[in-house]
Amino acid sequence: MATMGAIAPVVRSFRAHPSSLYQVRQFIRQQAELADLPGEVSDDLLLAVSEACVNAVLHSSSRTVKVAWRHANGCAEVVVHDEGVFHRRLPMPELDGPSGRGILLMMAVMDEVTIHEGTARSPGTQVRLRRCHTTD
Numbered sequence: 001m002a003t004m005g006a007i008a009p010v011v012r013s014f015r016a017h018p019s020s021l022y023q024v025r026q027f028i029r030q031q032a033e034l035a036d037l038p039g040e041v042s043d044d045l046l047l048a049v050s051e052a053c054v055n056a057v058l059h060s061s062s063r064t065v066k067v068a069w070r071h072a073n074g075c076a077e078v079v080v081h082d083e084g085v086f087h088r089r090l091p092m093p094e095l096d097g098p099s100g101r102g103i104l105l106m107m108a109v110m111d112e113v114t115i116h117e118g119t120a121r122s123p124g125t126q127v128r129l130r131r132c133h134t135t136d
Contacts, residue, residue: 009068009079014053016062016082024053024067028078035071041133044109045076051102052080052127060084060118060125075111075132086117086125 012027014020028049032042049067056065062083070077106113110129118125 007070007072009070009077011066011068013064013066016057016060016065018054018057020065021050021053021057024065025050027067028069031069031071032076035076037071037076038133041076041131045078045129045131048106048110048113048129048131049078049080051106052078052129055102055127056080056082056084056125059087074134075130077128077130080127080129082118082125083123084118084125085120085123086115 010031012024014024025046028046029042032045037045053065053067056062060082064083066079066081068079068081103113103115106127106129110131112128112130114128114130116126116128
């Protein structure tokens with residue numbers, strides 16, 4: 001049984017622009033179909049990856065966003081990597097309105113969410129999303 005780290009990821013780079021989000025979703029949908037993931041798992045991955053990419057596009061000032069896909073042992077892992085600095089903040093509904101809840105949403109639909117925060121000294125934020133499923 002291969003571990004996730006032993007599986008080479010499928011990596012694509014996208015322009016850090018809202019118009020690229022459709023292409024990101026196509027890429028994830030295609031990989032999920034190739035892995036024969038259940039519909040609910042695919043939908044949750046699409047939602048979480050979209051949120052991570054929206055954050056990268058809107059907040060990172062990056063030129064590109066890299067998206068890496070891996071699937072092994074009933075688990076899918078997607079890593080979204082930008083060139084920016086992560087800014088910690090709590091969502092404040094009275095100020096943010098309906099926005100500012102992307103990380104909470106990712107956490108609600110994924111089994112694991114890990115954020116390696118890019119800093120001014122070491123830019124590049126990486127969001128790792130993992131969702132497992134049974135293969136009945």
